[in-house]
Amino acid sequence: MNLVLIAEQTLNGLQLGVMLFLLAAGLTLVFGIMNLVNLAHGALYMVGAYLTTYFHQTTGSFALAVLLGLAGTLLVGIVTELVALRTLYERDHLDQVLATFGLILFFNELVAILWGRAAIYSTIPDYLSGHVQITAQLRYPLYRLVIIGIGLAVAVLLWWVVSRTRLGMLIRAGASNRAMVSALGINIRLLYTIVFGFGAALAGLAGLLSGPIYAVQPGMGELILIQVFVVIVIGGIGSIRGAFAGALIVGMVDTLGRAFLKPTLATVLSPTAADAAGPAMASMLIYLLMAVVLAFRPEGLFPSRS
Amino acid sequence: MAFSPRTWILLALLLLLAAVPPVADYFGQPFYLDLLRRVMIFAIAAVSLNLILGYGGMVSFGHAAYLGIGAYAVGILAHYGINNGWLQWSLAIVASALVAAAIGSISARTSGIYFIMITLAFTQMLYYLGISLEEYGGDDGMQLKVRSQFSGLIDLNDASAFYYLVLAILAAFLYLSRRLVNSRFGLVLQAARSNEARTRAIGFSPYPYRLAAFIISGAMCGVAGALLVNHTAYLTPEFMNWTRSGELMFMVILGGIATTSGPLLGAAALLLLEDVLQGWSVLPKWLHEHWQLYLGVILVLVVLFARRGLASLLPGNEHHD
Numbered sequence: 001m002n003l004v005l006i007a008e009q010t011l012n013g014l015q016l017g018v019m020l021f022l023l024a025a026g027l028t029l030v031f032g033i034m035n036l037v038n039l040a041h042g043a044l045y046m047v048g049a050y051l052t053t054y055f056h057q058t059t060g061s062f063a064l065a066v067l068l069g070l071a072g073t074l075l076v077g078i079v080t081e082l083v084a085l086r087t088l089y090e091r092d093h094l095d096q097v098l099a100t101f102g103l104i105l106f107f108n109e110l111v112a113i114l115w116g117r118a119a120i121y122s123t124i125p126d127y128l129s130g131h132v133q134i135t136a137q138l139r140y141p142l143y144r145l146v147i148i149g150i151g152l153a154v155a156v157l158l159w160w161v162v163s164r165t166r167l168g169m170l171i172r173a174g175a176s177n178r179a180m181v182s183a184l185g186i187n188i189r190l191l192y193t194i195v196f197g198f199g200a201a202l203a204g205l206a207g208l209l210s211g212p213i214y215a216v217q218p219g220m221g222e223l224i225l226i227q228v229f230v231v232i233v234i235g236g237i238g239s240i241r242g243a244f245a246g247a248l249i250v251g252m253v254d255t256l257g258r259a260f261l262k263p264t265l266a267t268v269l270s271p272t273a274a275d276a277a278g279p280a281m282a283s284m285l286i287y288l289l290m291a292v293v294l295a296f297r298p299e300g301l302f303p304s305r306s
Numbered sequence: 307m308a309f310s311p312r313t314w315i316l317l318a319l320l321l322l323l324a325a326v327p328p329v330a331d332y333f334g335q336p337f338y339l340d341l342l343r344r345v346m347i348f349a350i351a352a353v354s355l356n357l358i359l360g361y362g363g364m365v366s367f368g369h370a371a372y373l374g375i376g377a378y379a380v381g382i383l384a385h386y387g388i389n390n391g392w393l394q395w396s397l398a399i400v401a402s403a404l405v406a407a408a409i410g411s412i413s414a415r416t417s418g419i420y421f422i423m424i425t426l427a428f429t430q431m432l433y434y435l436g437i438s439l440e441e442y443g444g445d446d447g448m449q450l451k452v453r454s455q456f457s458g459l460i461d462l463n464d465a466s467a468f469y470y471l472v473l474a475i476l477a478a479f480l481y482l483s484r485r486l487v488n489s490r491f492g493l494v495l496q497a498a499r500s501n502e503a504r505t506r507a508i509g510f511s512p513y514p515y516r517l518a519a520f521i522i523s524g525a526m527c528g529v530a531g532a533l534l535v536n537h538t539a540y541l542t543p544e545f546m547n548w549t550r551s552g553e554l555m556f557m558v559i560l561g562g563i564a565t566t567s568g569p570l571l572g573a574a575a576l577l578l579l580e581d582v583l584q585g586w587s588v589l590p591k592w593l594h595e596h597w598q599l600y601l602g603v604i605l606v607l608v609v610l611f612a613r614r615g616l617a618s619l620l621p622g623n624e625h626h627d
Contacts, residue, residue, distance in 0.1 A: 233424060
């Protein structure tokens with residue numbers, strides 16, 4: 001294990017972490033404010049990836065595709081909220097889980113009808129491809145650095161919106177007492193739709209950024225969604241701060257575990273035993289981490305104050 | 307014994323199921339035997355889930371885990387040449403109960419959304435564990451070359467004998483869950499679901515009751531897993547896929563949550579609907595090619611508008627409704 005490899009994997013972990021944060025932020029906001037368990041959040045991530053890849057192929061401009069993809073995901077999110085999810089706010093969690101599970105089946109199949117079941121190919125424009133020479137030995141893909149930058153910028157922006165603007169004030173007020181906010185003359189339904197659309201756009205952003213790195217295929221949202229659940233449980237449900245910390249922890253632990261667990265085990269166990277146990281343990285690591293966190297802090301690391 | 311109308315209907319349903327093998331044999335349609343055996347195996351899993359989901363109010367989004375554990379217990383022993391069914395099935399039950407105890411001891415301390423996410427996450431962990439076990443086929447899974455053998459008592463290769471075994475287990479589990487729900491244990495469990503604060507106030511701590519129900523439910527579902535691997539003669543990590551957990555939950559809701567006959571009705575309705583949507587050649591191609599699209603829409607509509615499930619169509623009331 002050399003230092004360059006460790007630095008490279010740490011950057012990979014950071015990149016996965018900010019990706020998870022983009023998804024977790026929307027999910028945790030929607031849960032904290034509307035008390036809605038939205039399994040279909042991963043479907044919006046998939047929609048973002050598909051729309052952007054599609055627009056990139058048809059228009060040829062990546063920047064335009066990103067804008068159209070974001071707007072499209074926002075639109076799909078708002079329509080979903082108006083048609084199906086709005087009636088679920090007053091229902092119990094079981095109903096929400098099942099109805100949004102139905103939405104997942106619907107979206108996955110819809111995407112398969114439109115673009116087929118096989119993964120579609122998504123490319124990076126020339127000005128974002130290539131590598132950056134960080135130190136003498138370490139060259140890192142520019143695109144992944146851009147993702148890290150965007151993720152951190154969104155985190156700062158979110159913090160600013162939630163804690164410094166009027167909209168953020170309403171969001172925080174809605175999370176702690178929705179009846180009171182509505183009694184003060186705020187259109188709470190509209191607020192819900194705005195927050196949901198906002199979360200959908202963040203999920204779409206994560207999806208479109210991940211397109212060139214991971215495979216764009218039906219069901220891609222669910223694979224990452226379950227990791228996002230782990231993030232939220234570790235961070236504390238409803239807390240953006242928790243989502244940020246949880247996302248970075250999970251991103252790091254997962255990436256570093258996959259990269260270094262096997263070689264580390266090999267120094268203790270026999271190489272064949274490490275070969276067998278390494279990958280199994282690496283894929284279970286974040287869930288074990290979640291179990292440990294829950295055993296000591298059942299409310300997560302940063303429980304939301306409301 | 308005075309039976310309620312609902313109990314009579316359930317008994318009639320089970321008798322009807324018992325009459326299927328000779329009828330299917332007479333018409334030369336062994337396919338239906340296979341389909342209904344699958345329905346009954348999933349009904350067993352749904353009965354076990356209903357125990358915690360319906361009566362315990364614990365929204366477990368990871369029940370497919372025990373289906374997988376039961377199947378892997380049988381499959382792994384068979385992999386090493388141990389085909390003794392008593393041993394295989396005992397291991398299936400014990401292993402499922404132990405895993406349920408481990409997951410339950412953490413998740414039953416939480417409630418609501420935490421419970422949902424934690425059960426889902428742990429099941430996903432087991433799913434990835436299954437994928438990484440190269441020795442047992444990894445991603446592709448492995449074949450069960452020889453079905454469980456019960457010292458010559460019953461031959462699972464005989465389709466109708468296997469069918470009757472599944473039916474008998476289903477009937478036993480329906481009876482067992484009914485007795486359990488109406489026992490003192492079950493009443494405490496239901497009380498904790500309705501109002502945790504009051505349950506504590508009259509001197510019961512819900513945690514041990516919930517944990518015990520979670521373990522019993524897991525062990526019951528492990529049996530369904532052992533049956534399922536014998537049914538398909540094949541096992542893959544897909545048994546533990548999270549969509550499987552969602553389907554089990556949907557069966558319970560579709561049939562009627564916290565009712566005795568609900569899980570059976572729900573399993574039958576969902577699997578027969580799936581079968582019709584994907585296989586019925588009378589329907590146009592575009593319909594069965596994209597059956598999941600319609601299934602998704604149906605699911606949303608059922609949750610939004612038909613909350614009480616199929617069992618609410620039956621006469622009489624489940625007395626604890």
